[in-house]
Amino acid sequence: MTANENAAVYFVDRHVAEGRGGNVAFREAAGKRRDLTYGRLAERSDLVAGGLERLGIHPEQRIACLVLDQIEYPELFWGALKAQVVPIALNTLLTAETYDFILRDSRAVALFVSAELYDVVQPVLANNPVLRQVVVIGDTVPEGALSWDAMLSGASPRKAATVGEDECAFWLYSSGSTGQPKGVRHVHGALKATADTYGAQVLGIREDDVVYSVAKIFFAYGLGNAMTFPMSVGATTVLFHGRPLPEVAAGIIRDEKPSIFCGVPTLYAAMVHWLEKNGVPEHCLRCCISAGEALPEEVGRAWGKLWGGDILDGVGSTEMLHIFLSNRPGDVVYGTSGVAVPGYDLRCVDEEGTEIKPGGVGELLVRGASAAEGYWNKRSKSRTTFEGEWTRTGDKYEITEAGRFVYCGRTDDMFKVSGIWVSPFEVEQALVSHPGVLEAAVVPFRDADDLEKPKAFVVLKDGTEPAAVTAELKEFVKAKVGAWKYPRWVEVLDDLPKTATGKIQRFKLRGRAPCDDLHAADTKNAQKEGAA
Template sequence: MTYNAVSWLLDRNVDEGRGDKVVFDDTVSRITYGQLQQQTRRVGNMLRRLGVRREERVAMIMLDTVDFPIVFLGAIRAGVVPVPLNTLLTAEQYAYILGDCRARVLFVSEALLPVVKDIIARMPDLEHVVVSGKDAHGHNKLSDEIARESDVFATAPTHADEPAFWLYSSGSTGMPKGVRHLHSNLAATAETYAKQVLGIREDDVGLSAAKLFFAYGLGNALTFPMSVGASTVLNFERPTPAVMFALMNKYHPSIFFGVPTLFAAMLNDEAMKAQAAGNRLRVCTSAGEALPESVGNAWRARFGVDILDGVGSTELLHIFLSNAPGDIKYGSSGRPVPGYKVRLVNELGADVADGEVGELLVDAPSAGESYWNQRAKSRATFEGAWTRTGDKYTRDADGRYTFCGRADDMFKVSGIWVSPFEVESALITHPAVLEAAVVPEADPEGLLKPKAYVVLRPESSAAGLHEALKEHVKQKIGPWKYPRWIDVVDNLPKTATGKIQRFKLREHEH
């Protein structure tokens, strides 16, 4: 039986009478469901004219404008596989990924063209570069290419189990890996998390800080709204507190999808203290890394809405553990999303008891098929129905799960597991601390102990702070977990998606 994700996401909305409704507004341009249907058909014809066949890849280095869904959905409609890439990578990282996925066409935003201009000539599989913007700088211009085409196009008769698009993992531990996602995976995230946890509705207006190239952002800003005929505000700028507050005040979104570092920064942005978060806001979500309890409580006190903290991954496409409306415990990742099964296992693969630390395994309807050209890593991650997340968790007697850290970030002190995240969460409850990262460091006897890197609030002084912070952590979470060493730094190394790169801090020590 044939199934194309675009028929379900887009054509169904037009068939149900939403053709004139705005689906995307990027503050410069807006597009309706009907116009998007026409444009994606034209992209299908354009790809045929450029010689791209079904199952071949096209790469996207594109900002979050209306052109992103036009290209992404147009390729899927044609049975071509779009590969959206992180817009903050280096030229050499792009060269690696373009070579790895063998993209035939590169779609790139004009503002990002300078980053890749010097590598284009040496990509053997790349035949065309198509630029989204006013000036194509000698390449094909997307608007001109689309305008040449007919909007009559027969949607490719793909299969639900066929790869529809690839996403490259954020590469917090080395070069990114290409995760192959299927046509059915998009609907799987919408029918589970979006419908049964978020309760997304046709009258919702969404705003996502996470970008469309990121699994979390793709669900937030494209899959979820289109699954119910809702609308999305796209932000092509860097998601600073000032930018996000300005969009909230202009568009009054009902759902705001954020990440912990942004929520904390928005709460601490002095210039924005007087801002409202928009009078329609009914719920916020957080993912990317665990949301500290102090941030969740402060946000609710300030804006009157809860943040649904959850955890997802590129491999599983969106959130699989989450807090839910009416069932929120800040500091925990909540419970399994309906439709997902989870296990916590020890090093031998046996299930662990409540309260014990184990690695999280997920049986997910939205799991990727494999990593491209990475057989050993595919076999180690995708084990039959179960996907290994590499995250360490505990489960309490109520069935709630609490994040402890990445499997490779956890370490033992005096024979007891220490979660860097737990120590970091304790540190940031001190009024002087804005951000913190914790890594293991060997003491003179060669035993591992916590070492902290902290970023202070602008008005705070480091004078006399070290002992105060150590005592603060002891009181909060226990005497053996306190950081033995504390370095005050200007900023912490992070991935483009805001996750702290603790491995860089560990390498910095050696």
């Protein structure tokens, strides 16, 4: 008899069969402070599978999930997998226009939405040609929608459908930072592949762990942190659906006592700044990880001094589902992304596809079992990204003689100055190592001779005077990384444009003209300096 490789059997039902049904799988950190055991999750996901069948939603049809990080999310996700229905995890911070695009592009037949998010998506629902049902999770249910409780009321529990590991399980939509988001299709076996590799062999996840991820479930990084890894061993996840401000995240670490904290570089930088002024709370952390964007070396070192432990900086992608390149416990080298996670193969190639030697810079390609099946309705893009067993990441890396990978930037962010490649990330790391700088972004900007030079946008720490620091930063970077790499212009902003997952959107800064007298003076000076 063929084994059922439905991921819900492994991540949910297995724990009941093996005696872990009483373990708390999820607990909420705010509001009602509800919790959900593995036994209860098995029952509720069976009921959700029956509820989907009752609504007339058939296997392989798609449902859109615009849901906050709350107890109902794992019930819905795993229940859909049991019904062989394909859940699509949607970013909760998008515009109505983007939701309209995704709903039409995916042809989802139903939308499950938290009551708090309904008003954002409501304007685009009436004219959708495919959407048949809207189910609202919460106390307030608008006219024409069905409540979550009503959907489940009277439904007959249904056990997990028998599927193979290569059948499509769920979709994620890419961040769309440079265009419309793309539907990324993942199979059942990919979830276990990430747990068996990064979860087991780098994170070392244990049954007694409590995990808190600031990245939400809709994000590939958050899905692994909050569901796949803890649920692979019967551990507990702390759910929080609000904004992870530094003081809020510190409070959750203090009150909920997670042993694993999963952050992003933007938040780590903000927390370091906040904690230096307010102190480090009592905690039970044994491991901190980071992904989403490369972690600045200065931020990692400052965090270590405050908390007494390292951040394991790693690299993953929506296409690969989670981290495939990472630093490891006891083997952290800040300023690098580490080495390949066991189970993955990596190589860097130049523009001609030739593998680079140590010291060179090339695009990173990765091979591993968690790779996506492809993009939905994007055949040309699928063919250029997924090359047989290899997936192009779009990231430029240098490989050191020791075999570690050093992030240089996105392929479309790199640029040349005086014929030499410049990594925006390298210049940004130098900038944030200045005591007055909180965040930085570097993009190419054309001078009076139509030549590209680095331009920096910085967010300053409280109490730092912009006029005093801009000129100082140029000399500071020169001394750190080289004379030709320093920013010819420095502009101070209140915030940098970012995606919902914390990645800096450098494309929104390109071509931005200097905006005041201070920056105009910077422009004149840069023109005088020419190709220096």
